[in-house]
Amino acid sequence: MEKRITPENITELNKNEIFVFGSNLAGMHGGGAARVAYNKFGAIWGQGVGLQGQSYGIPTMHGGVNRIWPYVDEFIIFAEDHPELKFFVTRIGCGIAGFKDEQIAPLFKRAQALENVWLPESFWI
Numbered sequence: 001m002e003k004r005i006t007p008e009n010i011t012e013l014n015k016n017e018i019f020v021f022g023s024n025l026a027g028m029h030g031g032g033a034a035r036v037a038y039n040k041f042g043a044i045w046g047q048g049v050g051l052q053g054q055s056y057g058i059p060t061m062h063g064g065v066n067r068i069w070p071y072v073d074e075f076i077i078f079a080e081d082h083p084e085l086k087f088f089v090t091r092i093g094c095g096i097a098g099f100k101d102e103q104i105a106p107l108f109k110r111a112q113a114l115e116n117v118w119l120p121e122s123f124w125i
Contacts, residue, residue: 004118006088013041013054016085020075022092023048023057032095051078060093065103068093072107079117091120 010019019041021033027048029038034057037043042053049057049071056078058071079087089108093099101122109125111117 001112003121003124004115005124006090006118006120010036010088010090011040013088014086017054018051018085018087019055020087020089020092021055021057022060022090022095022097024061025049025059027057033090033092050074056087058092060097060099060104065099065107068104069107073110076108076111076114076117079111079114083116085116087117089117089119089123091122094122 013019019037021037023029023034025048027044027046029035029043029045034043037055038045041055043055043057044052048059056075058075060068091101093104094101105123105125108119108123111119112124
């Protein structure tokens with residue numbers, strides 16, 4: 001399987017590309033990748049989950065890994081249903097939310113098989 005690695009610093013996207021970021025349920029995109037999504041890629045203030053412009057929010061600030069997993073699974077299903085889009089997953093949960101890469105990476109294991117999903121190097125397990 002070919003590793004598709006999310007670029008370190010995404011500053012622009014092509015029309016069919018989506019910036020996947022960690023958010024909070026309230027959609028307060030004040031810092032980290034959420035702020036980038038809001039300032040550059042159409043994230044909607046007050047929307048914490050799902051597709052927003054050229055971004056996709058996955059909540060990470062509301063509890064442990066088990067509470068994040070359903071939102072990651074929802075994202076993976078969305079990506080499967082939209083093969084025409086390319087999804088660049090950032091290190092969700094590994095900044096402000098305070099998780100370690102090895103805690104979040106297993107949630108994205110199934111996404112490794114999707115040809116339209118790029119993951120951070122540290123999420124490839």
